[in-house]
Amino acid sequence: MRQCIVFALSLLCVIPASAERIAQDECRQVAEKLRSELPMKISSHSTLESVECVPGKAKPKLVYKNRVLVEVKKPPPEVIEKIKAEQRQPWCTDPAQRRFLELVDISYAYYDASDRYLGALTHRIADCGK
Numbered sequence: 001m002r003q004c005i006v007f008a009l010s011l012l013c014v015i016p017a018s019a020e021r022i023a024q025d026e027c028r029q030v031a032e033k034l035r036s037e038l039p040m041k042i043s044s045h046s047t048l049e050s051v052e053c054v055p056g057k058a059k060p061k062l063v064y065k066n067r068v069l070v071e072v073k074k075p076p077p078e079v080i081e082k083i084k085a086e087q088r089q090p091w092c093t094d095p096a097q098r099r100f101l102e103l104v105d106i107s108y109a110y111y112d113a114s115d116r117y118l119g120a121l122t123h124r125i126a127d128c129g130k
Helices: 002-014 016-035 077-093 095-103 125-129
Strands: 040-043 046-054 061-068 105-111 117-123
Touching (some): 016 046, 016 061
Antiparallel strands (some): 105 117
């Protein structure tokens, strides 16, 4: 996977028109691999149910759809920021994950037991300096 990401990044510099296709293909491959391991219990309160690669504004977005198994109320902004920082940390510090984040945006979407959308936390490479 690392070799594919390095190859894709080198093409981004040489052939900008193909960059979107390379990123989309890589995103789809990762989503497909992750889907083969689903559903996946994340905690006693949530389950990862699906992973999809969708077109984004500037680049593809890998969307993790999570089911929250307990009743939740909207948490305060500082709790949301803490969770977002914890999710973002490995994407920004692990070299392979960071290179992938340069190709795609990552979004964690949350739904309750009745399939009501609760919200999403999205991570972009520009967020890594925060």
